[in-house]
Amino acid sequence: MEAQEKTVINKETPAKREFMTPGRTNKEDRINFVKYWANYVKTHSDKEWSSQQNIVIDSQMMQLPD
Amino acid sequence: MEYNVDKREIKLDRELSKLDKLVIRFLDILKKYTDYVIISGYVSIILGRTRATEDVDLFIKKMDYETFLKFYEELVKNGFWCINAESPKDIFSFLENKMAVRFSLENTSAPNFELKFPKRQVDLDTFDDFLTIIMPENKIKISSLERQIAFKRFYLKSYKDKEDALHLEETFRGQIDYDKVNKLKEIVKDIED
Numbered sequence: 001m002e003a004q005e006k007t008v009i010n011k012e013t014p015a016k017r018e019f020m021t022p023g024r025t026n027k028e029d030r031i032n033f034v035k036y037w038a039n040y041v042k043t044h045s046d047k048e049w050s051s052q053q054n055i056v057i058d059s060q061m062m063q064l065p066d
Numbered sequence: 067m068e069y070n071v072d073k074r075e076i077k078l079d080r081e082l083s084k085l086d087k088l089v090i091r092f093l094d095i096l097k098k099y100t101d102y103v104i105i106s107g108y109v110s111i112i113l114g115r116t117r118a119t120e121d122v123d124l125f126i127k128k129m130d131y132e133t134f135l136k137f138y139e140e141l142v143k144n145g146f147w148c149i150n151a152e153s154p155k156d157i158f159s160f161l162e163n164k165m166a167v168r169f170s171l172e173n174t175s176a177p178n179f180e181l182k183f184p185k186r187q188v189d190l191d192t193f194d195d196f197l198t199i200i201m202p203e204n205k206i207k208i209s210s211l212e213r214q215i216a217f218k219r220f221y222l223k224s225y226k227d228k229e230d231a232l233h234l235e236e237t238f239r240g241q242i243d244y245d246k247v248n249k250l251k252e253i254v255k256d257i258e259d
Contacts, residue, residue: 027225034115034229038236041114046067050080053116057083060118063174064084 018043067113069241074210076113076199085177086112089122090204092169092179095144099137101127102207103196106217109208110230112199114237117226120176121168125192128183134158147172188253212243216250221257 020036023029041049058064068077082090089108096102106123107115129137138154141147146169151157160167164185170178184190192209199206208214211234218227235242 030225030229031232034232035236037116038114038233041067041237046079047081049114050083053114054081054083056116057085057111057118061084061088061177064088064171064177066084 067237069238071241074197076197078112078199078201080112080201082201085118085122088171088177089179089206091144092122092141092146093206095140095146096124096126096137098140099133100129101193103192104206104208105192105214106222107226107230109214110233112206112208113234115230115233118177121178121180123166123180124182125184125189126181127193131155131158134161141169145172146170149175149178186257188250188257210246211238211241212246213250215242216247216254219247220251221254 018036018039021032023032067080069075070077080086085108089104089112093102102124104122104124107117107119108122111117111119135154135158138148138157148157149168149170150160151167157167161181161183164183166180166182168178168180170176184192192213195210195213196207197210199208215231215234218231
């Protein structure tokens with residue numbers, strides 16, 4: 001019982017999710033993602049979006065020093 | 067990220083990528099010798115676009131050979147090489163002949179820094195139409211968002227370039243001067259290489 005209450009107390013309220021509209025074509029889907037991501041950049045801290053973006057960038061820059 | 071249109075500054079507190087760190091390392095050397103403005107893809111990338119790049123494009127202000135030689139020697143001392151030629155005279159001659167030259171870390175080809183002297187008046191104007199990205203420990207000069215959007219939408223025009231422009235337009239919606247974009251469109255749409 002105690003453990004269950006603890007779980008409830010520690011549970012974070014999930015943020016309201018934003019959804020991306022799928023595109024009918026590859027081109028439209030890419031454009032929709034660019035818009036979706038730009039909105040993410042606008043609504044989240046620089047540290048938050050850049051840490052995700054860096055996974056994309058750094059994975060293609062393996063030869064570079066940290 | 068906070069864009070102050072009047073001050074022409076963007077405050078950015080991002081985690082630096084490996085690419086950002088390399089750019090800062092290169093600029094720390096370059097700015098001792100000449101003025102620069104970063105143009106094209108990296109502008110969108112540092113401002114959040116989710117893609118990597120093989121090159122970072124920069125306009126650099128013209129310098130004489132003596133200054134270039136010192137710049138080149140410091141680059142070499144710090145582990146960079148030129149992928150177009152080894153002789154500084156040859157490299158400088160490419161620049162003087164309106165060609166771009168590329169520097170990368172020794173024994174690599176990418177990512178690289180593509181440097182060029184301004185070729186046309188619209189290129190030269192970039193030095194009067196730049197923004198400063200202010201990060202906690204570094205500043206970087208980039209061309210204005212309107213200039214980026216105009217060049218990418220109406221001159222370069224690939225899907226990648228149009229998506230780069232879209233990223234800037236969406237991220238800075240309400241802060242883009244579209245009269246300026248349209249004026250630049252009229253200039254860049256007729257550029258022939």
